[in-house]
Amino acid sequence: NVASAVAEAVKKIADVVIEVLISSKQITLPGLTGDITYNVPDIQATAVRLSDSKILGQSASAEIVSRSQRPVQYLNVYEVAEATALVLMEDMLLNAK
Numbered sequence: 001n002v003a004s005a006v007a008e009a010v011k012k013i014a015d016v017v018i019e020v021l022i023s024s025k026q027i028t029l030p031g032l033t034g035d036i037t038y039n040v041p042d043i044q045a046t047a048v049r050l051s052d053s054k055i056l057g058q059s060a061s062a063e064i065v066s067r068s069q070r071p072v073q074y075l076n077v078y079e080v081a082e083a084t085a086l087v088l089m090e091d092m093l094l095n096a097k
Contacts, residue, residue, distance in 0.1 A: 011050045018088070019046045022081075027072055040065055041077040045088045057092030059084050 010017060021044045028037045043061040048054070064083045065072060 007050075014050060016047055016049050016056060019048065020044070029072070036073075038073050040072050040075065041080045043081055043084045045084055047088060047092055057088050057090075057095055059087035059091055063087070 023042045024039045025042045026037050027040050028035050030036075041061055044059070046058045047056040049056055061080045061084045064080060064087060065075060068075060
């Protein structure tokens with residue numbers, strides 16, 4: 001099985017893997033002349049310890065976008081990705097035992 005061979009090879013060089021899923025979603029907001037649809041980055045990140053498959057932390061850009069002080073039309077993928085990574089690191093730190 002190729003997947004298990006890859007998993008075994010990764011275990012030899014890493015303790016933790018980070019899975020990042022990236023897509024976009026559309027958000028529709030009211031505008032002066034009607035509704036306007038914006039594409040917003042949708043990023044989910046999960047850190048998993050390989051030795052026992054324990055999830056060490058998770059983050060999702062949806063939370064970050066909803067809490068942002070900036071309007072969604074001004075958010076770019078780089079800012080959202082950076083904020084998602086920082087939230088993942090914070091979640092890993094809070095879940096560390």
